[in-house]
Amino acid sequence: MSTPAADPIPRSVSWRRGRVRILDQRALPHRVLHVECTTADDVCDAIARLVVRGAPALAVAGAYGVALAAHRSRSPAAVDAAARRLAAARPTAVNLARGVEQALRAYRRGGAAGALACAEALAEDDVARNRAIGAHGAGVVADGARVLTHCNAGALACVGYGTALGVIRAAAEQGRRVHVWVGETRPVLQGARLTAWELGRLGIEATLVADTVPASLMARGEIDVVVVGADRIAANGDVANKIGTYALAVLARQHGVPFYVAAPTATIDLATPDGDAIVIEERDPAEVLTVAGVPVAPREARARNPAFDVTPARLVTGVVTEVGIARPPYRRSLPSHVRRAPAPPGVTVAAHP
Amino acid sequence: MSTPAADPIPRSVSWRRGRVRILDQRALPHRVLHVECTTADDVCDAIARLVVRGAPALAVAGAYGVALAAHRSRSPAAVDAAARRLAAARPTAVNLARGVEQALRAYRRGGAAGALACAEALAEDDVARNRAIGAHGAGVVADGARVLTHCNAGALACVGYGTALGVIRAAAEQGRRVHVWVGETRPVLQGARLTAWELGRLGIEATLVADTVPASLMARGEIDVVVVGADRIAANGDVANKIGTYALAVLARQHGVPFYVAAPTATIDLATPDGDAIVIEERDPAEVLTVAGVPVAPREARARNPAFDVTPARLVTGVVTEVGIARPPYRRSLPSHVRRAPAPPGVTVAAHP
Numbered sequence: 001m002s003t004p005a006a007d008p009i010p011r012s013v014s015w016r017r018g019r020v021r022i023l024d025q026r027a028l029p030h031r032v033l034h035v036e037c038t039t040a041d042d043v044c045d046a047i048a049r050l051v052v053r054g055a056p057a058l059a060v061a062g063a064y065g066v067a068l069a070a071h072r073s074r075s076p077a078a079v080d081a082a083a084r085r086l087a088a089a090r091p092t093a094v095n096l097a098r099g100v101e102q103a104l105r106a107y108r109r110g111g112a113a114g115a116l117a118c119a120e121a122l123a124e125d126d127v128a129r130n131r132a133i134g135a136h137g138a139g140v141v142a143d144g145a146r147v148l149t150h151c152n153a154g155a156l157a158c159v160g161y162g163t164a165l166g167v168i169r170a171a172a173e174q175g176r177r178v179h180v181w182v183g184e185t186r187p188v189l190q191g192a193r194l195t196a197w198e199l200g201r202l203g204i205e206a207t208l209v210a211d212t213v214p215a216s217l218m219a220r221g222e223i224d225v226v227v228v229g230a231d232r233i234a235a236n237g238d239v240a241n242k243i244g245t246y247a248l249a250v251l252a253r254q255h256g257v258p259f260y261v262a263a264p265t266a267t268i269d270l271a272t273p274d275g276d277a278i279v280i281e282e283r284d285p286a287e288v289l290t291v292a293g294v295p296v297a298p299r300e301a302r303a304r305n306p307a308f309d310v311t312p313a314r315l316v317t318g319v320v321t322e323v324g325i326a327r328p329p330y331r332r333s334l335p336s337h338v339r340r341a342p343a344p345p346g347v348t349v350a351a352h353p
Numbered sequence: 354m355s356t357p358a359a360d361p362i363p364r365s366v367s368w369r370r371g372r373v374r375i376l377d378q379r380a381l382p383h384r385v386l387h388v389e390c391t392t393a394d395d396v397c398d399a400i401a402r403l404v405v406r407g408a409p410a411l412a413v414a415g416a417y418g419v420a421l422a423a424h425r426s427r428s429p430a431a432v433d434a435a436a437r438r439l440a441a442a443r444p445t446a447v448n449l450a451r452g453v454e455q456a457l458r459a460y461r462r463g464g465a466a467g468a469l470a471c472a473e474a475l476a477e478d479d480v481a482r483n484r485a486i487g488a489h490g491a492g493v494v495a496d497g498a499r500v501l502t503h504c505n506a507g508a509l510a511c512v513g514y515g516t517a518l519g520v521i522r523a524a525a526e527q528g529r530r531v532h533v534w535v536g537e538t539r540p541v542l543q544g545a546r547l548t549a550w551e552l553g554r555l556g557i558e559a560t561l562v563a564d565t566v567p568a569s570l571m572a573r574g575e576i577d578v579v580v581v582g583a584d585r586i587a588a589n590g591d592v593a594n595k596i597g598t599y600a601l602a603v604l605a606r607q608h609g610v611p612f613y614v615a616a617p618t619a620t621i622d623l624a625t626p627d628g629d630a631i632v633i634e635e636r637d638p639a640e641v642l643t644v645a646g647v648p649v650a651p652r653e654a655r656a657r658n659p660a661f662d663v664t665p666a667r668l669v670t671g672v673v674t675e676v677g678i679a680r681p682p683y684r685r686s687l688p689s690h691v692r693r694a695p696a697p698p699g700v701t702v703a704a705h706p
């Protein structure tokens with residue numbers, strides 16, 4: 001899988017000569033490095049350490065991990081065990097477990113070649129779906145719009161193109177002038193390190209701010225729309241996404257700013273009834289107590305580090321998917337092919353806002 | 354001025370052998386260092402570079418700066434000019450300009466000795482007023498309370514004891530069990546570096562979180578009360594404080610959590626009608642683009658760095674001052690001796706919440 005010459009952002013994950021090659025997002029924006037994984041456990045480790053992150057990218061990394069296990073071992077039990085470890089490497093994004101499961105089913109049908117074909121198809125599919133998300137969502141970004149995004153829901157969070165940044169990118173490609181406010185997204189600074197880097201590569205005007213700033217930008221009328229990604233969307237439309245998203249949704253509602261979530265339908269988990277049922281990953285407090293390896297708090301200080309929060313559906317203006325923009329009530333606006341779980345009736349999807 | 358042996362936190366600013374000695378807050382929490390200022394411009398520089406910060410501390414630092422100028426120069430014009438530079442070193446906190454003005458008036462009446470006596474009196478007065486703020490405010494922190502604070506409104510932001518942390522400290526001294534959630538307060542990390550350090554020294558239980566976390570703590574019912582400081586309070590009760598305060602106030606209101614501001618009456622500026630009239634300092638974008646000197650964004654990235662925001666009076670449950678808790682409407686609850694400017698009628702102050 002090579003990156004099309006036209007794309008200024010390298011693929012986050014790919015298969016190369018029997019290895020899984022992962023762009024090391026920890027080294028960005030200063031260096032473009034790759035980690036070469038030779039075992040499924042290398043992939044697990046890369047996922048746990050945030051070498052690769054972002055719900056759609058995790059789906060593909062998990063699938064490639066299964067393909068790697070299948071290529072390294074003749075024992076179905078070993079492949080099963082590797083798949084279980086991969087699926088559990090991070091708990092919040094539903095996409096990871098789904099990508100692993102799809103590759104495992106393909107392995108059971110078609111062996112190692114089947115698993116790899118599945119992973120490769122998921123990778124291609126990701127880019128196509130993100131372009132469709134962009135096409136459906138571009139309309140929410142008007143000419144001259146000042147868009148706020150949080151964390152990184154760009155090409156790096158996927159295999160390519162991006163979800164929330166895909167929407168912004170599509171608007172820019174349609175010739176609209178766009179300015180993006182980028183929340184830095186402590187503690188891991190995905191906004192500062194990744195989103196600012198992507199927007200720079202794409203030539204889209206952006207300004208970085210601390211996570212404390214968007215509220216006063218909204219109060220001064222300097223934000224027209226918020227677009228973020230998602231790690232899991234429950235059946236009732238509650239959205240788990242990077243910690244800080246919920247606060248932005250409350251503030252957007254208070255200030256009359258539309259709040260959109262952009263995510264492939266694979267992020268919608270109808271088996272999870274609502275946000276209360278979503279497991280929120282607690283990460284190492286060291287991420288809060290240090291920045292870029294430098295300690296910023298007293299040595300004896302304690303910290304809590306939840307990686308995600310839940311935004312209730314009532315605060316979400318719409319979910320931009322590859323099949324259209326779903327709006328509340330989601331049980332009725334979701335297309336029937338999305339309904340994979342014990343679930344409600346169907347469907348109509350708005351083509352545009 | 355020596356720190357009483359009982360106080361585990363060194364004084365932020367003091368006069369020592371003809372110099373102004375300032376605790377270097379940039380070096381905390383890792384090292385306790387002092388900067389020795391020999392000229393008023395050294396003091397200006399220390400203020401601009403955040404060696405000393407916090408509205409009440411700035412008042413005293415500014416006054417000592419005038420005393421220093423008066424000791425170094427026999428020319429009243431030079432002292433006047435130094436006072437103007439000191440007052441302008443940071444624009445948002447009204448206390449700085451007031452401290453400078455008081456010392457300058459004392460200089461005109463009593464020369465260098467008068468200016469120094471004024472600065473020393475302001476320093477002693479600060480600690481006494483903060484203890485009174487603590488006494489009035491302790492009641493807002495119930496036994497077992499989980500308190501959120503932001504930035505540093507502790508002893509370090511004053512000469513001693515603290516305003517918001519003074520309230521928390523007084524509750525702890527009264528034997529109440531308290532847990533403090535400390536927002537790290539990007540970009541300068543006063544929460545992580547200073548508040549966590551103070552609370553550690555005081556033996557008060559604290560947990561550090563990224564600024565994105567309090568919203569979900571509130572949603573889960575894990576915050577009982579918010580107590581923050583202030584840099585300027587307008588006549589209508591609008592509060593300028595560290596960037597991020599406004600978002601916390603909106604979130605507190607949404608979740609039914611009381612939101613208190615703790616500040617000496619010197620922070621109330623009746624000459625400023627409302628928050629729109631408060632100048633918000635924009636600081637160097639480098640504070641956002643780097644952390645502890647380490648670049649965290651692409652080299653070509655742009656950033657905005659407003660240091661403060663304005664919280665409208667309607668979101669403030671009460672302002673804890675040294676004369677009691679002022680509650681809306683402030684024009685009626687402010688004591689008459691606070692009314693120093695073209696201002697409204699008086700008064701009654703609630704003794705306790």
